[in-house]
Amino acid sequence: MRFGVVTLFPEWVEQLTSVGVLERASQNGLISVTGFNPRDHATDNHRSVDDRPFGGGPGMLMQVDTTEAAIIKAREALPNAPVVYLSPQGRALNQPLVQELARLPELILLAGRYEGIDERLVDEHVDLEVSLGDYVLSGGELGAMVLIDAVSRMVPGVLGDQASAEQDSFAAHWLDCPHFTRPVDYRGNTVPEVLRSGHHGRIEAWRLQQSLERSWDRRPDLFERKRLTTTELSMINEHLSTLEK
Numbered sequence: 001m002r003f004g005v006v007t008l009f010p011e012w013v014e015q016l017t018s019v020g021v022l023e024r025a026s027q028n029g030l031i032s033v034t035g036f037n038p039r040d041h042a043t044d045n046h047r048s049v050d051d052r053p054f055g056g057g058p059g060m061l062m063q064v065d066t067t068e069a070a071i072i073k074a075r076e077a078l079p080n081a082p083v084v085y086l087s088p089q090g091r092a093l094n095q096p097l098v099q100e101l102a103r104l105p106e107l108i109l110l111a112g113r114y115e116g117i118d119e120r121l122v123d124e125h126v127d128l129e130v131s132l133g134d135y136v137l138s139g140g141e142l143g144a145m146v147l148i149d150a151v152s153r154m155v156p157g158v159l160g161d162q163a164s165a166e167q168d169s170f171a172a173h174w175l176d177c178p179h180f181t182r183p184v185d186y187r188g189n190t191v192p193e194v195l196r197s198g199h200h201g202r203i204e205a206w207r208l209q210q211s212l213e214r215s216w217d218r219r220p221d222l223f224e225r226k227r228l229t230t231t232e233l234s235m236i237n238e239h240l241s242t243l244e245k
């Protein structure tokens with residue numbers, strides 16, 4: 001999968017493929033990340049890329065002609081790519097949307113700076129607006145990087161078999177269970193016996209129980225629109241009975 005990112009800080013997003021899973025995926029030709037910088041299209045001697053907003057007010061907007069030139073360059077390089085604008089007005093990014101986007105062969109991401117971009121550029125070039133969450137950011141680049149990481153992990157071959165098996169457990173919608181490694185005794189706190197029992201069935205049951213209890217206690221919203229298996233239901237009931245005591 002090929003990602004094009006229209007951004008004033010291409011070095012930020014190109015760093016994504018310099019470590020870990022995405023580095024290997026990039027070396028294997030499974031993904032690529034290319035920045036397209038509006039500043040490369042600046043013609044004035046100040047190489048400005050921002051412009052004043054009509055109607056006045058504080059702050060600047062991204063300049064239309066240099067931003068559009070970078071978008072067009074990206075679209076020439078990735079002709080089949082939809083354009084996603086990372087913005088607070090966007091559809092919330094979640095795993096189902098990540099899985100949808102991972103089916104595309106290529107994708108262009110537009111990261112805003114200053115106070116944003118001219119609405120006519122959105123109307124002309126943007127196919128989908130996506131938001132990473134409800135907080136104020138300095139730019140859309142972090143949103144673009146999170147989206148690239150999440151989507152790349154879903155591209156076939158990017159994760160090895162082991163990791164994709166783990167991925168499946170995360171994609172089971174529940175929060176993760178507690179994890180333990182050496183030492184057995186850490187400041188007097190020991191590893192739960194069951195994890196050292198060697199009984200894989202009991203270990204699996206304990207992990208699911210823990211995930212369900214944490215999900216119930218910390219993210220009850222995860223239970224909406226989710227059909228539980230009979231095992232999951234009985235585990236939740238058991239947890240509730242202990243809470244009521």
Ligand SMILES: CC(C)(C)c1cccc(C(=O)NCC2(NC(=O)c3cccc4nocc34)CCCCC2)c1
Pocket residue numbers: 086087088112113114115116117130131132133134135136137138139140143144
């Ligand atoms: C009500 C709320 C959400 C707090 C809010 C309301 C109004 C403005 C902002 C804001 O942050 N404006 C700045 C701006 N943000 C983002 O790009 C951005 C923000 C949040 C999630 C994102 N996901 O992708 C991109 C995201 C970066 C500079 C260019 C203009 C957009 C925030």
